[in-house]
Amino acid sequence: MKSQVSRSVAQNPNVPPESSTLGFMKISSLWSRKGNQPPWVLLVAAGIVAIAIALPLAYLVMRTASIESSELWELVSRRRTLQVLFNSAAMAVIVTLSCAAIAIPLAFLTLRTDLKWRRFWLIATTLPLAVPSYVGSFTLLSAFSPKGSLLQLLVEPLGVKELPSIYGWTGTILAMTLFTYPYLLLSVRAGLQGIDPALEEAARSLGKTPQQTFWQITLPQLRPALVGGGLLVALYSLRDFGTPSLMQFDAFTRIIYLQYRGSFDRHAAAASALMLVGLILLILWLENRVRTRAKYYSRGSGRFNQGSLRQSHSPHLVKLGFWQLPAQIFCTLVVSLSLVLPIGVTLFWLLRGWSNTEILPSLLPAVLNSVWASGIAALVAILFALPVAILSIRFPSRLSAILERTAYLGFGLPGIVVALSLVFFGANYVPWLYQTIPMLVFAYLVLFLPQAIGTLRSSLLQINPQLEESARILGKSQWSSFCQITLPLLRPGAIAGAMLVFLTAIKELPANLLLAPIGFETLAVQIWKATENVAFADAAAASLTILLVSLGSTLLLLSQEEGRGRDEVRSQKSEVRS
Amino acid sequence: MKRRQAIFLLGLATVSGGLAIACSNQTPNTANVGGGTNSQELTIYSGRSKKLIDPLIQQFQQKTGIKTQIRYASTAELAATIQEEGKNSPADVFFAQDAGALGAIQKAGLATKLPDKFLNQVEPRFHSPDGMWVGISGRVRTLDYNTKLVKPTDLPNTVVGLTEAKWKGKVGWAPSNGSFQAFVTALRVSVGEAKAKQWLEAMKANDTKVYENNVQILEALSKGEVTVGLVNHYYLEELKKENPQVPVAHHFLNDVGSMVNVAGVAILNTSKHREAADKLVEFLLTPEAQKYFAEETYEYPLADGVKPATNVKSLAEIKTPKLDLSNLDDLKGTLKLLEQTGVL
Numbered sequence: 072m073k074s075q076v077s078r079s080v081a082q083n084p085n086v087p088p089e090s091s092t093l094g095f096m097k098i099s100s101l102w103s104r105k106g107n108q109p110p111w112v113l114l115v116a117a118g119i120v121a122i123a124i125a126l127p128l129a130y131l132v133m134r135t136a137s138i139e140s141s142e143l144w145e146l147v148s149r150r151r152t153l154q155v156l157f158n159s160a161a162m163a164v165i166v167t168l169s170c171a172a173i174a175i176p177l178a179f180l181t182l183r184t185d186l187k188w189r190r191f192w193l194i195a196t197t198l199p200l201a202v203p204s205y206v207g208s209f210t211l212l213s214a215f216s217p218k219g220s221l222l223q224l225l226v227e228p229l230g231v232k233e234l235p236s237i238y239g240w241t242g243t244i245l246a247m248t249l250f251t252y253p254y255l256l257l258s259v260r261a262g263l264q265g266i267d268p269a270l271e272e273a274a275r276s277l278g279k280t281p282q283q284t285f286w287q288i289t290l291p292q293l294r295p296a297l298v299g300g301g302l303l304v305a306l307y308s309l310r311d312f313g314t315p316s317l318m319q320f321d322a323f324t325r326i327i328y329l330q331y332r333g334s335f336d337r338h339a340a341a342a343s344a345l346m347l348v349g350l351i352l353l354i355l356w357l358e359n360r361v362r363t364r365a366k367y368y369s370r371g372s373g374r375f376n377q378g379s380l381r382q383s384h385s386p387h388l389v390k391l392g393f394w395q396l397p398a399q400i401f402c403t404l405v406v407s408l409s410l411v412l413p414i415g416v417t418l419f420w421l422l423r424g425w426s427n428t429e430i431l432p433s434l435l436p437a438v439l440n441s442v443w444a445s446g447i448a449a450l451v452a453i454l455f456a457l458p459v460a461i462l463s464i465r466f467p468s469r470l471s472a473i474l475e476r477t478a479y480l481g482f483g484l485p486g487i488v489v490a491l492s493l494v495f496f497g498a499n500y501v502p503w504l505y506q507t508i509p510m511l512v513f514a515y516l517v518l519f520l521p522q523a524i525g526t527l528r529s530s531l532l533q534i535n536p537q538l539e540e541s542a543r544i545l546g547k548s549q550w551s552s553f554c555q556i557t558l559p560l561l562r563p564g565a566i567a568g569a570m571l572v573f574l575t576a577i578k579e580l581p582a583n584l585l586l587a588p589i590g591f592e593t594l595a596v597q598i599w600k601a602t603e604n605v606a607f608a609d610a611a612a613a614s615l616t617i618l619l620v621s622l623g624s625t626l627l628l629l630s631q632e633e634g635r636g637r638d639e640v641r642s643q644k645s646e647v648r649s
Numbered sequence: 650m651k652r653r654q655a656i657f658l659l660g661l662a663t664v665s666g667g668l669a670i671a672c673s674n675q676t677p678n679t680a681n682v683g684g685g686t687n688s689q690e691l692t693i694y695s696g697r698s699k700k701l702i703d704p705l706i707q708q709f710q711q712k713t714g715i716k717t718q719i720r721y722a723s724t725a726e727l728a729a730t731i732q733e734e735g736k737n738s739p740a741d742v743f744f745a746q747d748a749g750a751l752g753a754i755q756k757a758g759l760a761t762k763l764p765d766k767f768l769n770q771v772e773p774r775f776h777s778p779d780g781m782w783v784g785i786s787g788r789v790r791t792l793d794y795n796t797k798l799v800k801p802t803d804l805p806n807t808v809v810g811l812t813e814a815k816w817k818g819k820v821g822w823a824p825s826n827g828s829f830q831a832f833v834t835a836l837r838v839s840v841g842e843a844k845a846k847q848w849l850e851a852m853k854a855n856d857t858k859v860y861e862n863n864v865q866i867l868e869a870l871s872k873g874e875v876t877v878g879l880v881n882h883y884y885l886e887e888l889k890k891e892n893p894q895v896p897v898a899h900h901f902l903n904d905v906g907s908m909v910n911v912a913g914v915a916i917l918n919t920s921k922h923r924e925a926a927d928k929l930v931e932f933l934l935t936p937e938a939q940k941y942f943a944e945e946t947y948e949y950p951l952a953d954g955v956k957p958a959t960n961v962k963s964l965a966e967i968k969t970p971k972l973d974l975s976n977l978d979d980l981k982g983t984l985k986l987l988e989q990t991g992v993l
Contacts, residue, residue: 149988151988213868216869216872216874217874218869218872218873218874219869219871219872219873219874220872238859316825316861317861317865319859319860319861325825328825329825329984329993330984331725331726331729332723332725332825332827333825333827333830333980333983333984333987333993334980334981334983334984335725335728335729335732335749335750335753335980336981336984337729337732337733423891423892424891424892427890427891429700487726487729491729491730491733494730494733494734495733495734498733498734498735498737498738498739499734499735499737502737505737505739506739581722581726584720584721584722584723584726585720585722585726585730589692589718589719589720590718596721600698600699600700600721602864603698603700603723604698604700604701604887606700606891607891608891
């Protein structure tokens with residue numbers, strides 16, 4: 072029996088191992104074929120999401136439209152604009168590739184091998200997500216800038232008076248990669264955990280080498296996770312402001328800020344942002360082309376395939392042997408640059424200016440505000456991402472696809488653009504909501520929703536809809552079969568998504584400055600205020616606190632993830648028996 | 650199995666219930682605090698830092714009994730925000746870091762005329778000719794230098810001196826910074842478009858190092874990454890508070906390179922608390938408040954009869970060029986020139 076199932080999987084991974092023994096094929100039309108109305112709850116939630124997407128876009132079009140056409144043409148056709156367009160696009164591609172080069176090996180090392188101190192690395196490699204990019208870039212500069220940096224002082228006795236410049240491409244790519252690879256890492260990890268171990272075992276039992284298994288079975292299965300995570304990385308690199316500005320790299324964000332700052336010109340900035348929207352749409356279109364095939368591969372592979380039901384256990388670990396040392400070096404290198412260095416440098420600033428720190432008493436309220444606002448943002452993002460993900464997978468239509476795709480726009484736009492669009496609509500159309508907490512949470516929703524959609528979607532893809540159908544055949548309602556079957560299986564994706572949103576929201580600045588109630592201070596706001604005053608020690612104290620809070624929440628969520636993972640396996644077993 | 654799911658659903662219910670309660674608890678508070686339209690409080694949008702403004706406003710509250718709310722963000726962000734809010738802006742007063750932002754608000758028709766008694770307290774060059782904003786404190790452009798790398802006597806006396814070959818690769822500037830751009834505008838006004846362009850091109854050809862802002866230039870100066878840097882004067886004093894050993898000092902140029910710009914206030918024409926707003930402007934120009942700026946930020950007091958902090962060179966001693974700040978509003982032209990020359 073085992074080999075039979077294995078063969079059908081290995082030969083033809085795109086065809087789900089039919090649950091022909093149950094004979095439920097016809098019933099599958101209940102859920103996923105046309106003529107099937109999605110529940111109204113989903114539609115309402117989707118409507119709110121659609122508004123969240125449309126607002127910034129409408130704002131940008133409106134502001135751009137008020138520029139005279141000759142001026143607009145001059146703005147668009149300048150050589151500089153084209154240069155910035157090229158820079159941004161190339162940066163997004165390079166950063167995504169280099170993140171993949173770090174994230175894929177790390178995901179495998181921490182989940183599938185006998186890497187020593189695996190638990191430690193599992194956590195440590197996730198944490199750079201908590202380093203705000205402006206803090207990270209600043210510390211990279213103080214470590215590697217041409218003159219007077221830590222490295223230069225270190226090699227000065229050797230006669231090196233000046234290091235090659237880190238500014239521009241090098242520094243931007245380095246900083247972006249080091250502080251955004253965890254987006255991809257989390258996504259790949261969730262993907263790896265969702266793969267049915269039976270598939271790999273089947274391949275191995277058919278005589279495939281571990282390498283062949285990896286390339287032919289595992290990697291194709293990971294495709295949705297890779298594409299989803301890569302999309303997040305690419306868009307994050309486009310939206311980030313801290314790194315390009317500190318590294319003096321002409322990306323769209325920097326230009327947009329310059330236009331606001333230099334000439335207080337909202338219209339030219341909007342035109343630039345609209346061009347950025349074009350670039351984002353192009354990326355989304357490309358991703359969609361890759362993804363269509365990706366869906367094909369993974370649809371049939373759920374944890375509940377017959378094979379896995381019979382023998383579900385965690386996949387066996389690859390012995391690293393000789394590779395143990397290089398693997399350790401690799402992990403150490405990544406973690407020391409992306410985590411130890413920022414912590415070390417901020418700690419140094421804190422201690423150097425300890426006597427001058429004035430921020431400490433105000434840190435606790437800021438921590439509470441940060442955790443509260445980001446926590447709600449994470450929760451709300453999951454609540455609204457779930458309907459979007461379900462609609463796009465279980466009720467595929469052109470409309471649900473467009474909704475799901477365009478949700479990513481907010482994440483690719485610089486925070487200031489989204490914040491100003493909500494300032495405009497908020498102040499003029501819903502003044503009673505303007506500058507309140509619900510407004511701030513809505514801004515977070517616009518900005519960070521796609522992070523949650525991405526992870527939920529790839530989790531959902533790995534769940535075989537036939538499971539729900541079976542439940543319905545056995546007399547459960549649509550709602551209760553969803554709650555009892557699908558929802559528990561979505562947990563890893565929901566947790567990963569919530570974590571991503573939380574860790575990104577805690578670093579968010581422009582929305583907080585412009586849309587939060589007056590006096591609502593978060594840690595990110597405090598870092599900004601301290602740097603305004605050239606108070607490095609205060610900035611360091613607030614940065615370290617962000618790191619600590621993020622560290623705590625990451626640990627909490629990782630422990631949840633692992634505990635639940637075990638529970639699930641157990642529950643699968645008992646369900647089979649009952 | 651049932652129990653597990655029940656617990657999960659229970660958890661979900663608790664969380665969403667908690668969320669609902671948290672939101673409903675929060676909303677009345679924040680609507681009150683943030684909305685500003687219904688409250689009787691003065692709302693200030695401040696592009697100046699909280700550390701600086703907060704203690705001063707506390708004094709104002711004590712003195713006048715007027716309650717205030719302050720939203721802090723960068724000057725440019727707030728200028729854009731006020732324009733987006735339009736006639737629904739909850740703000741009464743805009744306290745900006747530089748004259749350019751105030752000019753933008755004025756141009757958008759969002760500012761209102763200030764009483765002459767306030768305007769007359771400062772030199773005419775430090776308020777808007779139409780009386781739509783008034784300067785509160787002055788900041789001077791300086792050429793800061795690393796004392797270990799260069800002797801004061803070797804420093805140039807004009808910005809043009811920086812284009813000489815001996816400064817190749819040794820100068821730092823921040824073209825994206827607002828105060829630098831104001832300086833370029835001043836340069837255009839004082840020497841003409843063509844010469845300003847020439848200077849920018851010569852500086853670029855001389856391999857001038859680009860930084861994001863004044864703070865970064867100072868970091869680079871103290872590390873010796875550059876020898877001299879074009880900055881605003883008060884950043885060095887701030888840095889020395891934390892790290893007194895920084896080997897950096899001021900040098901004042903004899904041309905537009907040591908121009909004086911202002912931080913100032915405007916009252917928005919949508920303000921529903923005009924009387925309180927006037928009182929605030931009045932307070933900011935009192936000797937008490939002016940002295941506070943001099944001592945806390947090392948900026949120059951602008952109201953008549955108040956002296957700057959002892960360790961800053963006086964405005965009279967610095968050979969500041971005669972410039973009309975109201976001519977410095979052509980920021981678009983400056984941005985264009987900076988882009989044309991490839992500086993930005």
